Amino acid sequence: xxSLPIVGQAAPLSPLAPLAPLAPxxxxxxxxxxxxxxxxxxxxxxxxxxxxxxATAERxxxxxxxxxxxxxxxxxxxxxxxxxxxxxPPAPTALSLNLAQTCNLGCHYCYADEGRFQGQARLMPExxxxxxxxxxxxxxxxxxxxxxxxxxxxxxxxxxIHRAVAHARARGAGAGVTVRFSVTTNGTLLRxxxxxxxxxHAFAVSVSLDGDAATHDRHRPARDGRGSxxxxxxxLAPLLANPGAARLAARATVTRDxxxxxxxxxxxxxxxxxxxxxxxxxxGPAAExxxxxxxxxxxxxxxxxxxxxxxxxxxxxxxxxxxRFGNLAIALKQIHRGACRPLxxxxxxxxxxxxxxxDYFTCHRTIDDPRFAVGDAAHGPHLAARRRFVATRHVxxxxxxxxxxxxxxxxxxxxxxxxxxxxxxxxxxxGWLDYCLRAYTAVAGELPHLLTASEGLS
Numbered sequence: 489x490x491s492l493p494i495v496g497q498a499a500p501l502s503p504l505a506p507l508a509p510l511a512p513x514x515x516x517x518x519x520x521x522x523x524x525x526x527x528x529x530x531x532x533x534x535x536x537x538x539x540x541x542x543a544t545a546e547r548x549x550x551x552x553x554x555x556x557x558x559x560x561x562x563x564x565x566x567x568x569x570x571x572x573x574x575x576x577p578p579a580p581t582a583l584s585l586n587l588a589q590t591c592n593l594g595c596h597y598c599y600a601d602e603g604r605f606q607g608q609a610r611l612m613p614e615x616x617x618x619x620x621x622x623x624x625x626x627x628x629x630x631x632x633x634x635x636x637x638x639x640x641x642x643x644x645x646x647x648x649i650h651r652a653v654a655h656a657r658a659r660g661a662g663a664g665v666t667v668r669f670s671v672t673t674n675g676t677l678l679r680x681x682x683x684x685x686x687x688x689h690a691f692a693v694s695v696s697l698d699g700d701a702a703t704h705d706r707h708r709p710a711r712d713g714r715g716s717x718x719x720x721x722x723x724l725a726p727l728l729a730n731p732g733a734a735r736l737a738a739r740a741t742v743t744r745d746x747x748x749x750x751x752x753x754x755x756x757x758x759x760x761x762x763x764x765x766x767x768x769x770x771x772g773p774a775a776e777x778x779x780x781x782x783x784x785x786x787x788x789x790x791x792x793x794x795x796x797x798x799x800x801x802x803x804x805x806x807x808x809x810x811x812r813f814g815n816l817a818i819a820l821k822q823i824h825r826g827a828c829r830p831l832x833x834x835x836x837x838x839x840x841x842x843x844x845x846x847d848y849f850t851c852h853r854t855i856d857d858p859r860f861a862v863g864d865a866a867h868g869p870h871l872a873a874r875r876r877f878v879a880t881r882h883v884x885x886x887x888x889x890x891x892x893x894x895x896x897x898x899x900x901x902x903x904x905x906x907x908x909x910x911x912x913x914x915x916x917x918x919g920w921l922d923y924c925l926r927a928y929t930a931v932a933g934e935l936p937h938l939l940t941a942s943e944g945l946s
Contacts, residue, residue, distance in 0.1 A: 516884070518563050519556075520893035521549050522925050530925065531563045532893055535828040537925060538562075577874040579627030582839040583620060584636035584670075584852045585652070587612045588644040589844045593674055593716055595696075596707040597743055597772040599904075602640060605856040611645050614652075616846040616865060621656045623868045625665050633660070636670040638841070638852050643677040650681070653689055670694070672852075674708070675720040678727065687732025695724065695761070698740045699752035707743060707777065721759065728760035737763040737814060743777040744769070747787050750794035753813050765814025766791075771908045778909075784916040791815065792923050799927060807935035819924040820931060822897070824939045830884065832899030836862060836877040840869055850877060853904035860903070894918050 522528035527545035529538050540548070547555035590609035591602040602609075624633050635656050637649050653669060660667035670692040686693055697720060698704040705715030727734065738756040742749065749766050756764035768779045768787055779787060798813040811817040831837060835851035842848055843855045846865025854860030862877060863869035883900040884890045888911070892898070898917050900906070931938060 516890050516895075517893045519548065519559060521545050522922050524926050528925060528929060529559070530893065531559065532896060533563060533828070535823070535826045535896060536562065537823070537928070539929065577837050577871065577878055580624060580838055580840045580869060581628060581632065582634040582636065582834065583624045584638045584839075584841040585612060585617050585620060586639060586841065586843050586852065586855055587617065587637055587642045587648050587652075588639040589855070590644060591640040591674070592644060592676060592711060593641070594709055594711050594713075595741075596709075596774045597741060597769045597777045599771045599853065600640070600855075601773070604640070607856055609640075610844045612648065612842075612844040612846075614648055616842070616844070617648055617652050618655050619865070620842045620846065620868075621652060622659060625656070625659050625663050625667070628663075628665050630664045632666040632668065634668045634670060636672070636852075638672045641674055641677060642671055643673055643682060646677070646679070646682060650685060653685060657689070668692070672696070674716065675724045676710075676716055678723040680726070683727045686727060686734040687730070690733035690735070693727070693734050693736045695720070695736065695738050696741070697738045697756055697759075699748075700755040703746065703748075703752060703755070706746070707741075724759075731762075735763075736761045737765065739814075740764070740766045742766050742768050742779075742787065742790075744779050744783045745777060747783065747790050749787075749790040750797050753794055754797075757812055761812075763812050763814045763817065765818075766794075768913070770905050770913070779913070781912060784913050788916045788919045791920055795923065795927060799930070802935065802938070807938055811938065816924065816927065819921070820928055820939065823924060823928045824932075828896045829899045830882050830896065831878065832883075832901055832903065835903055836860075836874050836881075840874075850874075850903060853902070857904075857907075859907065888914070892918070894921050897921050 516532075518532050520530045520532065522530060523545075526539045527542060529540050529545070529548060530536070531538070544555060548559070588611055589604055589607070590611070591598075594602065621635060624635065635652070637652070642649060649671070656667045656669075669689050671686070672694045673696070675695045675697070685691070696708070697717070698706075698708055701715065701717040704717040708716050710716050710719070728736065738759070738761040740752045740756065742752070752766060753764045769777050770779060772778060794813060795816045798811060798816055802809055802811060811820065833839070833851070835854075839851065840848050840862065841850070841852040841855060847856075847861060848863030848869045849855050849857065850860040850862055860877070862873040879885075881900065881903060883895045883898075886900055889895045889898075889900045892914070894917060898921070901911060901917070
């Protein structure tokens with residue numbers, strides 16, 4: 489009936505108590521049949537994935553008691569994971585600093601209001617940035633932390649980036665803490681000294697580019713209305729040609745007026761980025777650009793086409809090239825780990841974001857939104873506020889999530905997007921995960937080294 493499991497052991501979770509009981513809305517699904525040849529079955533608790541024969545798949549889909557009974561011991565063995573609870577939030581290990589809550593571009597779809605978040609344009613004082621870094625490092629003795637720089641456009645405050653990196657490196661060395669760095673930028677303002685900094689300190693650099701020049705300039709103009717693509721590439725050219733220790737990823741926003749994915753990814757990878765991925769526009773000021781219910785099926789087709797093209801490229805290279813389509817690479821990595829998560833991301837849990845005034849929020853998308861406030865400049869992050877946030881957003885405490893087979897692979901969706909627009913796109917997410925589960929089995933059978941070698945997955 490079953491082959492050997494083809495995912496790894498999910499890590500057990502420690503309990504967080506007390507919590508309110510789960511709402512009695514019916515039994516949550518504990519398995520999911522993935523159609524195809526051969527069919528697959530996902531045991532939801534523990535994210536166990538098995539190959540099954542066609543007859544068994546039919547019996548499972550028909551809820552045949554004997555077939556279900558045969559699987560139940562496997563589900564129970566791994567179902568002991570305390571997925572109805574989560575550990576108390578640890579000291580943060582990742583922090584993003586909103587150094588410049590302003591931007592030099594005027595992107596039509598910007599959810600962050602050009603970094604202002606419906607407030608005034610402002611820059612973070614140096615004292616706020618260094619104090620936040622000190623708190624982060626003090627909470628992780630002997631460990632590892634990540635300091636991220638974001639905006640708006642963080643290179644509008646470049647002097648503070650350089651000073652903050654120097655401070656973090658010195659403070660980390662004194663505390664025995666390894667400090668890593670990341671930055672999210674539109675790339676247009678990079679100077680020679682910035683490129684040197686990114687190379688030397690092994691920055692993870694995420695560049696907001698939407699594809700080729702015509703695609704990018706359609707919705708990412710400078711403040712004067714001119715396109716920003718050429719300016720970004722001119723500033724990025726030295727880093728793309730010689731990234732040093734930096735790792736470069738491009739991230740494109742897909743709007744409903746142009747749902748192409750593969751074309752965007754290929755254009756970005758051709759520029760020399762290590763990885764390129766896409767995000768659908770779900771929130772922002774231009775309603776005509778945001779994906780609607782009728783757009784999600786077409787977006788899924790576009791995503792699958794891009795992933796198929798990526799698999800074809802990797803196979804053609806004989807497995808000697810890594811996956812570079814970021815959305816697929818991330819999904820394969822999580823499936824291979826046996827990811828089984830009750831939250832969508834680390835927001836509020838081990839990752840926080842600091843506003844220009846020094847207040848703490850659950851992530852960079854929730855800056856200045858009081859619903860997501862979890863600390864202040866005077867006292868730092870508040871454990872009680874973080875604990876409440878995490879507990880109430882557990883995937884088994886949200887509807888319709890707790891009745892979905894994909895809940896521990898999805899984690900319930902971006903907190904900020906759910907708060908703004910609800911859970912539109914859930915069918916897309918399930919369709920994408922079905923595809924990725926099948927893609928994983930193909931890669932595991934044909935090119936397993938890409939799942940175990942660090943260079944195989946971006």
